[in-house]
Amino acid sequence: MLLFVPGLLRGKRETAGWPLFALVAATFLLPVLQLVPLPPGIWQGLPGRELVRESFDIIGIENAWFQVSVDRGRTIVALLALLGPTAALFLYRGGGRRDIAAGLLLLVGLALLNFVFGALQFAADGPYPYGNPSEKRFFGFFASHNTSGIFMIIGLLALIGYDRISEAGAWRRMLHLLAGLLLVFAIVLTRSRSSTALLVVPLAFAAWYALKDLRRASRKARLVAVAVVAIVAAGIGAVALTNERLGETWTRYEDLEDSRPAIWEDTRFGIERYWPVGSGMGTFDEVFQVEESLEALGVPRAGRAHSEYLELALEAGIAGLALLAAWAVFLAASWWRRRSLVSTPGINAAGLALLCIAAQGVIDFPMRNMAVLTVAGLLVALLTAPGSLKRGRPIA
Numbered sequence: 001m002l003l004f005v006p007g008l009l010r011g012k013r014e015t016a017g018w019p020l021f022a023l024v025a026a027t028f029l030l031p032v033l034q035l036v037p038l039p040p041g042i043w044q045g046l047p048g049r050e051l052v053r054e055s056f057d058i059i060g061i062e063n064a065w066f067q068v069s070v071d072r073g074r075t076i077v078a079l080l081a082l083l084g085p086t087a088a089l090f091l092y093r094g095g096g097r098r099d100i101a102a103g104l105l106l107l108v109g110l111a112l113l114n115f116v117f118g119a120l121q122f123a124a125d126g127p128y129p130y131g132n133p134s135e136k137r138f139f140g141f142f143a144s145h146n147t148s149g150i151f152m153i154i155g156l157l158a159l160i161g162y163d164r165i166s167e168a169g170a171w172r173r174m175l176h177l178l179a180g181l182l183l184v185f186a187i188v189l190t191r192s193r194s195s196t197a198l199l200v201v202p203l204a205f206a207a208w209y210a211l212k213d214l215r216r217a218s219r220k221a222r223l224v225a226v227a228v229v230a231i232v233a234a235g236i237g238a239v240a241l242t243n244e245r246l247g248e249t250w251t252r253y254e255d256l257e258d259s260r261p262a263i264w265e266d267t268r269f270g271i272e273r274y275w276p277v278g279s280g281m282g283t284f285d286e287v288f289q290v291e292e293s294l295e296a297l298g299v300p301r302a303g304r305a306h307s308e309y310l311e312l313a314l315e316a317g318i319a320g321l322a323l324l325a326a327w328a329v330f331l332a333a334s335w336w337r338r339r340s341l342v343s344t345p346g347i348n349a350a351g352l353a354l355l356c357i358a359a360q361g362v363i364d365f366p367m368r369n370m371a372v373l374t375v376a377g378l379l380v381a382l383l384t385a386p387g388s389l390k391r392g393r394p395i396a
Helices: 008-016 018-034 050-058 072-080 083-091 097-124 145-165 170-189 193-198 200-216 219-242 244-254 260-274 284-291 308-337 344-360 370-383
Strands: none
Touching (some): 018 072, 018 083, 018 308, 083 370, 097 145, 097 170, 097 344, 097 370, 145 170, 145 193, 145 200, 145 344, 145 370, 170 193, 193 200, 193 344, 260 284, 260 308, 284 308, 308 344, 308 370, 344 370
């Protein structure tokens, strides 16, 4: 990427500044340092290495050098996974309103493509490349209904941001409204409780800008808008109450008990065992099997902590949590500095999309999916785009 795009790093540095470069470098440096071989006097003294030390004693290599990560292969995979979002971040070099609109439109197109494939699955009862067809959920191109849901949440937010900064006419806005309604129904059909709950964010985002438009509109336009909203809301309510598959989503909220609390509790023991160094990026599945309680054993096995933050604390320790906090502060500051640009609605869409990913990460693992991880890289690029043009007329 760096070889075939001359001036890529220089151009990105001029628009985004050194803090972004420092955070990207630190993000790569974390797994790299976990792969550096250490003398036995050092690695054997790290927290949680008792099992590794005993295994080496059995095979007679107790004096061998070993890295911080308890599984080098998995940490290498985690390191390589950073290439996708980094490519999305650095290959996006725009900053004007049209550039941000193009980035948002790409996200909308990908979300609608996922919708079309999922709709075909529902209509023809397949094909399901990854998801389990017996669950009757909207999977699209994803193995997890939660990931499919958050991907379309991102697309819905991008659609709203694109609608605002593209200065769409009446007919185009009707098409945007139709596309948005299709994505809303698809998100509900995933039967993902977290994604369905996060629908509040794009709906509030759209309502905020709609109310700002209504304040500038004539009395007749306001009445027409209220009537349209009432009709659409009544139609959505009627479908939601009468459609069996949509009803299954609401019934899932009646029982919020699942295996997550037990997994979180066992993960906490793993964090304590490896704190403050961590077990190595990508190693959760290996080390969790040692910590998993007999009461929580089942088929399939956990595989993930079902919480991005607990999994990061286990794998990367205090360094990983500090790096996460640094990213959060940087992105929040970037968002705040761009609050008065012509492209602000698009930047708001990117910021809210990242917030939704972070919110779902409390009870799931969206950033462990390569598609969402790469999209997150593009969202960071949109959020940190220069966009120096100030507002000359009311757009947002």
